[in-house]
Amino acid sequence: MPADTNATTGPAALQGLATEPGVPKPDPILVGDKIKRSFGGLTAVDVGHIEVQRGAITALIGPNGAGKTTLFNLLTGFDKPDSGTWSFNDQSLSGVPAFKVARRGMVRTFQLTKVLAKLTVIENMRLGATGQRGEKFLSALFRPLWKSQEDEITRRADDLLARFKLDTKREDFAGSLSGGQRKLLEMARALMVDPELVMLDEPMAGVNPALKQSLLGRVKSLREDGRTVLFVEHDMDMVRDISDWVIVMAQGEIVAEGTPAQVMADERVIDAYLGAHHDTDLTELDHEAVQAQAEAELDEEEAKHDD
Known part of the structure; x- marks a missing residue:
């Protein structure tokens, strides 16, 4: 997938933009409006407007409990919002299940890796490919029908x-x-779908220093291939190193945007990490309760779907 040289696409198009929350981008691949998600009396996400620039690497940062992963879950179909709309390539994703979101070209990885431990590395990779004829019951009985496709998937x-x-x-x-190798495997498996947008949830979490540079290189290579990257990260060195644009969340809201240099000097960002917002972050127990409720609600929805 070659990089687009259009002046409105990629990192160069972000130069000179305002640093206000929800600032319009020249060529957004992902757009969300009025996205809200509450757990009991706690509002985890309340995003008025968000846009992600096509062909660029965007970091989503903020203190613990800011709502970053919850927003990821909402955008990718792993959770349902109380209200709001969002679109990918101008097509609405509201109510679209996670597996269909991935098929449309928007894939994500997880903070805790989801590799299938009892399958080999190559088997994990093969499972990442979509539209496999051999997965259908009748076709599976006749190997010649899917053998050539499986060979091509294996080569890829x-x-x-x-x-x-x-x-x-x-x-x-x-x-x-190792933990770092699992992160690499999950990222590689995500590319089996040939996505346009790759969303990485804390790709550096639990990775030893020896593998960090390798991971950084892989993320940069995604942009060089013409893909768009949106990632959640607490490692500010990584954010400064590879990000073209940074979106800052605090208490479920977007409080600032800008280039890494602009964001690091923004008083709203300093306040989010060290000031008033810092005093009201979720405690670890609160965060666990929110996560447990989200998982319970998702299980309930899946049970209804199965019925």
């Missing part, structure tokens, strides 16, 4: 494993990988 998987320096782990069980 091997190319990605080599690119992510996981080819030597090809036949290892995913459960035997």
Whole structure:
């Protein structure tokens, strides 16, 4: 996927934009309006407007409990908002389940990796591909119908494993990988869908220093391929190193936007981390309660869908 050289696309198009929350972008790939999510009496997300620039790397930062991961879950169909609308490539994603969001070209990874530990690395990669004829019951009985497609999927998987320096782990069980290697595998598997937008939830969490540079390089390479990246991260060195644009959340709201240099000097950001907002962050127990309720509600919705 070659990078677009259009003047309205990519990092260059962000130069000179205002630093106000929800500032319009020249070529947004993802747009959200009035997105709200509450758990009991606690408002976890209350985002008036958000836009993500196509072809750029955007960081979503904020103190613990700011609502970053909850917003990720809402945008990607892993949770449902109380209200709000959002679109990807001008197509509404409101009410679209997570697996269909991924098929449309918007994929995400998780803070806690979701690799299938008892499958090998190459098997995990093959599962990432969509539209496999061999997954249908009748077709599965006749190998000639899907053998050539599976061979092509395997070639693509091997190319990605080599690119992510996981080819030597090809036949290892995913459960035997280190935390950093699992992050790399999850990112590589996400690319099996050939997505336009890759959303990374704390890609550096739990990664040892030896693998951090490798991960940073892989994230940068996504932009070089012409893809868009939106990531949640607490590592400010990473944010400064690779971000083209930064969106700051506090208490569920977007409080500031801008280039890394602009954001780091913004009084609203300093306040969000160290001032008034800092005093009202969620406690660890509050955060666990919110997460538990979200998971319970999602399970209930899945049960209704299964019925």
